[in-house]
Amino acid sequence: MSEERPGYPVGVATGIGSWPGTDPREAAATVIGELEALPHLVELPARGVGADMIGRSGALLVDIAIDLSTTGYRLVPHVGSVHRGAADHLRRDLDALEEAWERAGLVGSGRVIKLQSAGPLTLGAELELTGGKRVLTDRGALRDIADSLAEGMRVHAAEVERRLGARAVVQFDEPQLPAVLGGTLRGRSAFDSVAALPEPEVAHLLEHVFATVDRPVALHCCAPGIPWKMLRGLKSGRSGIAAVSFDAPLLTAADLDGVGELIEAGVTLMLGLVPTTLDGRAPAWREVADVALKLVDRLGFARGVLAERVLVTPRCGLSGADLSWARGALRLCRDVATALAEEPERL
Template structure:
């Protein structure tokens, strides 16, 4: 279990707009678990796959027909990706001067990157077992350096790494389509998927939260790989027993309980009730809930309006406070 303030709340990752200064100020000042927001509306290199590709060590990438692929050497696209991240980290360093507390950073996981980045000939990295292993090793080293850089920049931070794996269920099921859309790549064995995740988790040297909001998120695999927490969309959870097993094993649940889009954000009471109802159904003590649950939006908020995103984060924050009043 990750040691966090009782009744914590945080964001999942992405936010709308392009004003990083305001996004970082809000995260540091208003959320019990601060995080470095992602602003994908800024374009290639700021979105999940581009940012993750930019963290790879020894595997340069480039954009080709709108998709990221492994390149022989880094060029303009990679320089832009690195520049965006460096500017974000510089802004975090400035705004977080004197900060002490939990600070989360997000990155695409090895299997989502392997399903999304292509080799030079056009097939996904996922198509080549050796290339997928090389990518996971490269990502492990990149994230080790990234976490160490976060600690250096914000010495008072308790750094938490969130690995986003939206593509992992499709990878395991052999449902990732080729570029033509006519075929799918062969499935990856759970043991192979677990090995790559464990490699990245162990290298990070920080508590790792695995995030997947798909209905068939492989929760047992996440636990076996060494995750300290899982981030789920509660509305997508079809079977609660695997969630209960994670909690029983001591993992922290980042409970996605607030819709990421809509005309009106849910109230903090509604968000708290959703989390509390799930917890009661699982049969755990309510006194344990604020120690082991972090309230979050259901997923990233890049597709929301700025006003809605702020209201949802505020509702999650207040819901966490409600849940701590037990």
């Protein structure tokens, strides 16, 4: 067993994953410049097929290939142009990140870098089998996808660490997790149903992936109905969850107990606070920080927990933002994170 690794940084800002535009060099330089404490390897979905979250995740799969069907990405027996294109996007993004890392003088610094992928449940929900059904409908295929993704992310993280001289943390995006547990996913046709997966089975699959990746893992979900209790149960030593990422303004009263239990269990919260689109003027840092302050007040925690257990991120959907506001959103995240980390009790 490898030595114990530190967890996610706290009191800092980071991004979710996607970014507007098509230029990986510009994106890498911006993210490293604005998110000095925890930059991430961005996704640029505006480039098209293979550059979105599912295409990027497909490029990480080991011994499994993807192609494009009329309804989405599909598993195929052999690597073709779509899979090669997704892998090429990933290589260009990593090369651009390495160049920007070198220009910033960060090689060998041991700085932390965040890597993202769709999680195994969302990947199983979005990828199709050869016959057109979701992978999620075939338990064996779902396990194969989870194994392949876990190994692919482990190898990817090791390569990034080697090339940058950095320490990698991992984020799995699971927007379909509530639908997988609730059985609300529709089949690809009127004759195709997708049954709910039992929570223990889902938890076991996630723990297996986390353990294989062997790095601090965050789970990101921007959908309503986040299974807080299950996520809290995933914190089980090295295979446990280090952080949970969500859009804070979307929380309801029904979510509060679950969020509080995560804090009590020692899980870091990645709060999506900064809007990704503007309706008029840009918010001031105090307006954004107030969302976090009111949350911990409602939970009954001292505000000092914001310095000990919280990161600040944009909300979901930054890839659809104007590029100038995307940069502004990262700066605002950084300003809010600094304020919450320094003297939250005085805010």
